[in-house]
Amino acid sequence: MKAIGNMQQVRTQLMLRGYRSVEEWAQSRGHISASVRRAIYDWGQREDREPHGGITRQIMADLRKTLADEPVMLEVE
Template identity: 40%
Template sequence: MAAPTQEQIAHALETRGTNLCAWAKEREYKYTTVYNTVQRWAGRNDRTPHGGIARQIMSDLASYIGEDDDSVD
């Protein structure tokens, strides 16, 4: 399955009544870290995050929005 794009992530969060900033605060991530991670990794199918926090953020986001998170393992 293709990794969700930035727009798909934003839309999925919006349909759940939240946004990226609120989602980050709820999970005690720094908003700037989440924002930068989404900017760098959303929609990419060539590679997955190799840093621990980036990998965790993308995995948590994928789980929250209901995407298959096999692409971030």
């Protein structure tokens, strides 16, 4: 299991994928934004084990899936 990073790293990666904020990503996935923030703070940098709670486990799985997609690269002229 790979760590997804701290809040700033996750926010940056989500922005590269077209989300304006962590809250926007959470709403698009049907999660409560406070739960997503807590999951990132508690579990974002851990590699030793998975979260025990079902909601947190689902949030982290959704984040990993989103962050595994290639970011959209904008062309600058």
